[in-house]
Amino acid sequence: MTRVRIGIDVGGTFTKAVAVDAHTLHLLGQALVPTTHHAPEGVAAGVVAVLRRLLERHAIVPEDVALVAHSTTQAVNALLEGDTATVGILGMGRGRDVLEAAKRTHIGDITLAPEHTLQTRHLFVETTHGLTRETARQAIQQLQAQGAEAIVASEAFSVEDPTHENLVLDVAAEMGVPAVAAHQMTGAYGLEVRTVTAAINAALLPKMLETARHVEQGLRQYGIHAPLMLMRGDGGLADLATMRQRPILTLFSGPAASLAGALLAGRVVFGVFLEIGGTSSNISLIRHGMPTMHYVKVMSHPTCVQALDVRVQGVAGGSMIRSGARGLVDVGPRSAHIAGLPYACFDPAVLDAAHLRLETCSPTPDDPDDYVVLADEQGRRWALTLTCAANALGWVPRGAYAEGHRDAALRAFHLLGAMWGMSAEEAAQAVLNQATARIAEAIRQMTREYKVPHDRLLLIGGGGGAGALVPPVAQALGITYTLPRHAEVISSLGDALAWVREVVEQPMRGHDNGHDLVREARAAAIRSGAAPHTVSVVVERDEQRGMLRAIATGQAALATPTHDLRMTPEEAQRLAAEACGMPPNRLELLATNDVFHVFRVPRHWWRAPRLAVVDVRGGVRFFSGKAHVVFGTPPHLLERMQHLLGASPAHFMPDVRLLIDGQLIDLTAVGEPTTSLLETIRTIVEPLDNKRVIAIVGG
Template identity: 40%
Template sequence: MGKVKIGIDVGGTFTHAVAIDAIGLEILSKVCVPTTHRAKEGVVKGVIESLEKVVKNGNISTDDIILVAHSTTQATNALLEGDVVPVGIIGLGKGFEVGRIKRETRVGKIKLSSNKYIETYHRFINTDKGLSEEEVKAAIDELIGKGAKVIVASEAYGVDDPQNEEKVVDIATQMGILATAASHISKLYGLRIRTKTAVVNACILPKMLETAEIIDRCVQKLGIKAPLMVMRSDGGVMSIEEMKKRPILTILSGPAAGIAAALMYVRVSNGVFIEVGGTSTDISVIKNGRPILKNAEVGGQRLYTRTLSINTVGVAGGSMPRIKGKKIIDVGPRSAHIAGMKYSSFIKVPDKVEIKPFFISPVAGDPDDYFAYRIKEDDEYFCTFTPTDAANCLCLIPEGKYGYGLVKSVRAIASSIAKLLDVDIVNFCKRILDIVSEKIVRCVNNLVGESELEKEFLTLVGGGGGAYSIVPYVAEKMRAPYRIAENPEVVSAIGAALGMVKDSIERTIVNPSKDDILKMRSEVLKSVVEMGASPESVEFFFEIDKQTRRVTVTAIGSTELHMDNGNERVLSDYELRRIVASTIGIPESSILVSGETDFLKVFTGSRRKKVFFSIFCIEEKISCVIDTKGIVRLQLKDAVVDQVSAGEVLDKVSDLIERLVVYGDVGIQLPGIFL
C-alpha cells in the first residue's frame, strides 16, 4: 500500500472518517459513527472511534499513514453552550493615551448568546518606566484571585512591538497559568477588537488543550507517527501544536472541511456548494476557485479572525415535518436523529400498511406538532417521514446512490400518511420538498447576490449524506445546472484529508512598501512551514484594501506530498479549453488562448447576449484564467488581456490605467487590474 491520508469530519449527526490513497485519491476505507455530543469526552470520543475503525477496516499499516486531519466542533460548541472559563486581562500602555488604553482593554462581559457570557477581569499596568516581573506577577495573582483561569496580555501598538505582551505570557507560563498575547492572535490595529478576539481565544484554551491531548494520546497509542492536523475555519489545516495556541481559528471547522473538498476533490471553480447533512445544510459560494471569507462574529460582535462565509439552514435530509390539522406547516429544524426516530425509507413494511400517528416535542421547549408514527401499537421503535423519504417516494434518488431506500415500503407508508391528510402521495411528498427547497433557494440567492457571482455561470454542487435527496430538487426549482460530488456522504472527511496548510497575516499599513510586503511574506511562510507545509509547495495571495488600509498575505502549502504530485496532472490545451467552454457557456471552437505563463492560461471567447426584454443582442467577450490543473482562477467580462515580460509590468500597468480610467461626476473610477 502507498502513502495514505486520513480525514475525519465531525458532523452534527455523524462523524465520518476516510482513508485515501494520497496519489490517486482512491478511497481505501470509510466509516461512520454517531457524533458523541453527550459523551463525557464530547465529540472527541467519536473522532477516536472513527480513527481506530478506519485504520482497522482498511487493514492500513500505520507506517503508510502520512497525515491525519480532522475537523472539530469543540470550539463552536464551547462558545454556543457557554462552556468557557473566566479570563483575566492585563492591559499595557504608556504616555498620554493611558486613559484610552485602559478603557479599550477593559472589555467587560462578552456576550455569547442570550444568556451566556465570557466573564473577564481587568488589571492595567503603566509601562512608562518599563515592565517589571514583580508588577506582572502581582497583576496575575490579583486576576487569578478574582476567578480568572487564563490570562490575556494586550498592549496598545503591541502588533508593532510585542515584547511586553510576550513577557507577560512567559511569566504566566512559568507560574503554571495559560496565557495569550493579543498580538499573536491578530496583527491588526484596533485595540478593543484585538483584545476581545484574544479573550475569545483564551476562554476556550483549557477545553481545546484537553481535546488535543486526548487525540494526541490516541494517535500515539495506535502507533501513528504522521503529523496530526486540525481543520481551520478558513478552509486550511494547522498542526495540533498551533491549535493549542490559537483554538479560535477552528470556529466553523466542520463546514470548512466541506469547502476544502469542493475545491480540491470536486474541483469547483465557480458555484454554490450545498452540503446536506441529517440535521442542517451548509451553503457557501466559491468564486474564481476561491471561497468567500468574512470576519468571524461571536454574540453579534466582530472579531479579528477570518472564517469562510458559510450559511447554515435548519433543514436537511433527516428533518421532521410539522403538521397542524391536515396541513404540513413546516419542516425542521429538528431531525429524526435528534428525536431518536427512524427514517421511513429504511424499514420494511407490507404493500398496504396503516400507521399509528402521534405528535411530539423532540426537545424541551419545541412545538409539540412534530409528526411521528408507529407501525403497530407495541412497536419498540418510532418513525417519521423525512425529505429523504419524500425523495425516495418520488423516485428522485438513483438506485445505488447514498440515501436510496426501500421504495415500495416508503410508498406504502406515504400512502397511509397522505390518506390522513386528504391528499395524494405526490402532493404530500412535494409539499415536504417544497418547504425545504424554499429555505435553501432563498439562502442561495442571497449569497449569490452578496458575492456578485454571475447567475448565468451558476452551478450547484451537492455534498453530504442528504445531497441526492435535496440538491436535484433545489436545482430544478432554480433552473440551474447541478452535480453531486463522488462519495458525497464522506466529502467533508475527504476535505479534511486533502486540506492544505494555511495561514494569513493581516496588518494595518497606511502606504505599504515593497519591504513591508516581503516582511509579511517571510513571516507567513515561516508559519506554514512550522505547521508542516513543504516550503517549495507554498503559494502566496496578497490583498491590499486601500479603504481600510488592511494588508493581508495568505500562504497555502501542501504537507509532504507536493502540489505537483501524481494526482495533479497537467492538463492539455484541449482539456483546458473544454473546461472553460463548459464554465462560460461558449462553444470550444469560439475560444482562443489570449495569454499564458508556465502555470496559467487565459482563454477568451465571445457570445451574443439578448438584452432589453430579449429585443436586442449585444456582443459579450468573456476572459477566463485557468491553471494547468484545471481550476478556474478568474472570470471577467470585456477585459483587456495583455502579456508582457516581468520588466515591463510597471509601464504596462500605467498604460492600462491611462487607457481605461473613467472620469465621471462622482470622481475617478480606476480599472481593476489582475496580474
C-alpha cells in the same frame, strides 16, 4: 508500501473517517461512529474510536499512515452552549495612548448566544517605562484571583512591537496558565477588535487543549506518529501547535472541510455547495473558482478571523414533519436523530407492519407535541422525514446514500395524506416544497449578494442527505446539479486531502515591502506543516479595511502526493472564459508559467477589456485591461520594467504585480519612488536565474 492519509470529521450526529491513498488519492475505506458529546473525553473519544475502527476494518498498519487531519464543530458548539473559560484580559498601553488603551481593552462580557455569555475580567498596566516579569506575574495572579482561567495580553500598537505581549505569554507559560496575545490574531490595527478576537480565542483554549491532548494520546496509543492537523474555517489545514495557540481558527471547520472535498471533485468557476446533514444544511458559494470568505461575527461582535461565508438552514435529510389541525405546520427544526428514531423509508419492516398509525411526539421536553411519527401495534416507531418524502416521490438518484425503500415511504405518506385529505404523493410534495423553498431562497439571496450569475451556477451536493434534497432544490432554482462520488463522507475527504493554509495581514503603509509579507506568509505555512517546495503565496489588497493580506497554501509535509498539480493552458482558457461568460476562442493567451496563465479578455457588452489570471487550482482573478503584461527572464523583465516605470509621471506610480514561482506579489501598496520600487523588484527576481517571470504593470 501504500502511504495513507486519514480524514476525520466530527459532526453533530456522527464522527466519520476515511482512508485515502496519498499517491493516487483513491478512497481506501471509511468508518463511522456516533459523536461522543457526553463522554468524559468529549468528542476526542469518538475521534479515537472511529480511527480504531478504520484501522481494524481496512487492515491499515500505523506505519503506513502519513497524515491524520480532522475537522470539528467543537469551537462553534462551545460558543453556542456557553461552554467557555472565564478570560482575564491584561490590557497595556504607554504614553498618550494609556487612557484610550484602557478603554479599548475593557470589553466586558461577550454575548455568545441567548442566555450564554463569555465572562471577562480586566486589569490594565501602564507600560510607558516598560514591563517587568514580576509585574506581569502579579497581574496574571490578580486576574486568576478574580476567576480567570485563561489570559489575553493586549497592548496598543502591539502589531508593531509585541515585546510586552510576548513577555506576558512567557510568564503565563511558566505559571502553566493558557494565554494568547492579541497580535497573534492579526497584524491589523484596531485594538478593540484584536482584544475581542483574542478573548474568544482564549475562552476556547482550555477545552480545545484538552481535546487535542486526548486525540494526540489516542494516535500514539495505536502507534501512529504521523502529523496531526486540524481543518481551519477558511478551508486550509494547520498543525496542532497552531491550533493550540489559535483554536478560534477552527470555527466553521466542518463546512470548510466539506467544501474542500467538493472542490476536489472538479474545478468549478461559479457554484453553490449545499451540504445536507441530518439536522441542518450548510450553504456556501464558489465565485471565480474560489470560496467566498467573510470576517466571523460572534453575535454582534466583529472579529479579525476570516472563514467561509456559510449560511445555515434548519432543514435537512432527517428533519421531521410537524402537523396540526389544518395540515402541515412546518418541517424541522428537530430531526429523527434528535428524537432517537429511525427513518421510515430506511426500514423495510414498515412494509409488513400491522395496524400502522400516526402519532405525535416532542423530540425534546421543550418541543411542541406536533412532530409526526409512525407506530405499529408492537410499539415500534419511525420518523417521517424529508428523506422519506424525497424517496416517496422518486427524487433520490439510484445508488445515492439517501436512497431508501420507496414503497415504505409511500405507505407512511398514505397515512399522512389521508389525515390531510390528499394523496400520499401530494402530502410528500407539500413537505418537500416547504423545505426546498426555504433553501432555494437562501441560495438566491446569497448569489444576489455576491453578484454570481445565475445562468452559470452549478449546484454541488454533499452530506448523507444530498441525494434527497439537492435534486429538488436544483429544480426549484432552475439550475443543474452534481453529486460527487462519496458525497456522504465528503467532509472527511476534504480533511484528508486539504492543503495547509496561513494568512498574514498588515496595514497598508507606504514603506512596506510586499516581498517581506510574502516571506512571512510562506514561513508561517511551513511552520504549520506545509512542504516548502509546494508553498505558493498570493498577496491581495483589502481596500475597505486598508489591509495588505498574504495567503500562503501548500501541501502537508510528509504526506505530499507524488503527482504535481498542473493545468494546461487550454483548461485555464476554458475556466477564464466561463468566468467571463464568453467563448474560449475570444481570449488571447499572453503569458504562462507553471502556476499562472494570463489572458486578455476583449470588451464584452458594457464591460471594458480586462486581464484574467488563472492559477493552477482554478482560481480566476481579474485586472484592468489597460495594464501591460511583461513576460521573460529576470534581465528582460528588469529592462522592460525600467522602461515602463520610468515613463510614468513622477507623482503617479502604476500598480505592479509579480507572478513568480507560485507567488502573486502585489507591490501596489508599497508606494515607493521609482528607484526604490525597481530595487525591490530586482531583489525579488534576480535570484531566479533564468526562470520566466510574469509582471502585470499599470491599470
